[in-house]
Amino acid sequence: MSQLTGKTAIVTGASGGIGEGIAVELASEGANVVLAARRTEKLANVEEQIKKQGNDNVLSVQTDISNQDDVEQLIKKAEEKFGQVDILVNNAGQVLSGPVRSGKVDEWEKMIDTNIKGTLYAIDGVLPAMVERATGHIINIASVSGFEVTKKSTVYSATKYAVRAISAGLEKELAKTGVRVTNISPGMVDTTLGGRTPWPEDREKLKTKDIARAVVYAVTQPDYVNVNEITVRPV
Template identity: 40%
Template structure:
């Protein structure tokens, strides 16, 4: 039988942008890319955390790293990120659209400004990242977009209306993009993690009961998600893993929120 196996994509020398890189999944995927000798441009709003990450990653080896502090909800910041990346390395191959945050509150109790901030980052910021980043991939005639979503984009629970709504939108945007650019050789992968150990839960305002329930189910590490993303990136060019849903083994459905997220009267 003839061996028709296609070569896997070598990430050495590939140029990647990672948004939301200062912690969690963004930080972990940046590290995995650097380990594979990719050139990585990092962005997040927390400049001090970016600088700390850059110093740590430079200890891995001959790391090629660019840090561009910024806010993905601001068009000028995203344009600056993309332009500086291309000026530095002459091209762009990978866009990891990871920036985002959560917020849990019942609709009648929700903070309007937090709603706006969440939607600006999770949805509008994603659109800006894709708009300016994918333009460069199309110029190459190839590339890969990784979009970090969540199982909340499939499952809705009380208290999760706005965050889940944003992730349903993320999934729709990513699928539309896949249909728009696939014929031009650009792959799009949406990653939907379950419970992950990051700063996310506390920042999102999860109750202590929910945080404890997450701990009990042996949650995923950010590095687990990063490795899955690498597997998608390394597939042969004709293979696009469109969706990756990754759960902790002990997480079944939406049970982590079902009985622990009651509205405070």
């Protein structure tokens, strides 16, 4: 039997990149997977990929994670389909212009709304039921940019610092409740977004599967084990 058979996971930002990789990996371990993103066509492609590997327990829900009503509908549909949400993977994120001197307030707001508020909306949506059941797992995908700031990443890094702070604080809030929290900070991953960043040709980027494996590692530990922080970097 697969490790996550009978468990239901919501993965935000699941239409491509890291989110797609996480969703496919969780499904391969037997989980019921709820795919959330704005791009329905790409969600359909990921859903078909999961079904082709033999897991029909997948649901796609068009979701703007920065819209609280959308997030509430996402969780409602997940519960209607599968009964309860056991795992939340907060992966959706915006990577836009980071410098404060750029003056791109609209881009800052998009990153804050998605990376911070979207994370909080999703947590708020699943947490009461998890606490009531005394079980559940929240995975927040941060970034190594939440540890290190460059002159081009000020605002983006600030949002990922915030995700790390939310993870650390939430873990303390939920101590002894049975609900676990894991923060995962990827380094450079070979995705469409990662392709925009200069990178040495002789240094291999991470694969989305590397991050997905970290998620599976965290959520398959015994109930008494809480893996709080994982940082995954290229060699």
